[in-house]
Amino acid sequence: MDIRLQSVSHSYGETEVMRDITLDIPSGKIVCIVGPSGCGKSTLLRFIGGLEKPDQGDILQMGEPPRNCLNPLTYIFQDFALLPWRTVWGNISLVLEDHDIRGTRAKTIIQDVLTRTKLSDFAHALPKQLSGGMKQRVAIARALAVNPAVMLMDEPLSALDSQTRELLMDDLIALWTRTPFTAVYVTHNLAEAVRLGHSIVVLSRRPGQIREIVTIDKPLADRSYADADLEAQQKHLWDLMRDEARAADAELINV
Ligand SMILES: Nc1ncnc2c1ncn2[C@@H]1O[C@H](COP(=O)(O)OP(=O)(O)OP(=O)(O)O)[C@@H](O)[C@H]1O
Numbered sequence: 065m066d067i068r069l070q071s072v073s074h075s076y077g078e079t080e081v082m083r084d085i086t087l088d089i090p091s092g093k094i095v096c097i098v099g100p101s102g103c104g105k106s107t108l109l110r111f112i113g114g115l116e117k118p119d120q121g122d123i124l125q126m127g128e129p130p131r132n133c134l135n136p137l138t139y140i141f142q143d144f145a146l147l148p149w150r151t152v153w154g155n156i157s158l159v160l161e162d163h164d165i166r167g168t169r170a171k172t173i174i175q176d177v178l179t180r181t182k183l184s185d186f187a188h189a190l191p192k193q194l195s196g197g198m199k200q201r202v203a204i205a206r207a208l209a210v211n212p213a214v215m216l217m218d219e220p221l222s223a224l225d226s227q228t229r230e231l232l233m234d235d236l237i238a239l240w241t242r243t244p245f246t247a248v249y250v251t252h253n254l255a256e257a258v259r260l261g262h263s264i265v266v267l268s269r270r271p272g273q274i275r276e277i278v279t280i281d282k283p284l285a286d287r288s289y290a291d292a293d294l295e296a297q298q299k300h301l302w303d304l305m306r307d308e309a310r311a312a313d314a315e316l317i318n319v
Pocket residue numbers: 076079081099100101102103104105106107108270
């Protein structure tokens with residue numbers, strides 16, 4: 065299933081948040097969204113997820129969700145959102161219980177996503193026993209369990225330290241390389257964007273408008289830490305964003 069945003073504009077009261085966003089999210093690709101604070105990245109994700117409707121424009125879902133898809137648009141948040149009293153297994157089974165999937169079918173799905181996220185040995189651990197990186201892997205496993213058409217990832221690594229972020233990026237790349245998934249990935253971190261994005265949408269400061277869409281052709285599996293090509297792309301992104309980020313920063317301070 066592809067998603068198309070067509071001329072999406074929105075204001076909250078007097079505050080114009082975004083203007084005329086037209087964007088394609090093709091199936092099997094990771095589209096990163098970067099831009100200064102307050103430019104509307106999370107709002108855009110909420111529109112795509114159907115949690116809110118924009119004042120103007122359309123969010124179109126084109127084509128069918130994947131087979132056995134239980135929840136076409138599934139969020140992954142930076143704070144993991146795990147139930148502390150449920151084990152890893154229990155947190156994943158919860159989303160299946162919501163769809164009345166239990167017993168052998170649930171067990172097959174949970175074992176598969178635990179294997180894919182390298183969590184099989186931690187199935188019976190509670191969230192408090194896990195590191196931040198492991199908790200986010202559980203959240204990713206839980207999202208994969210519903211076989212979403214599109215994963216909506218809002219700063220998924222920003223609560224983690226830099227080494228854990230690197231490990232999680234490797235994990236996401238391995239996961240995508242094995243079975244490509246579709247994601248809209250909001251981040252402040254340009255290094256994450258160039259490692260994970262097939263395309264990177266650069267928004268201007270509020271009202272967020274598309275300044276440029278940078279496409280990175282290098283296969284995800286060939287992208288590594290401190291890759292010179294990626295660093296050049298990252299510099300290009302920062303050149304696009306620097307002045308806007310500074311202006312947005314000053315604006316927030318003066319609110
Ligand atoms: N429900 C709401 N009601 C009123 N204003 C809102 C609401 N949600 C967001 N805003 C405002 O809309 C603007 C965009 O917010 P949003 O959270 O989408 O930006 P962002 O780019 O994700 O920001 P950041 O990078 O700081 O997380 C901000 O000025 C914010 O205060």
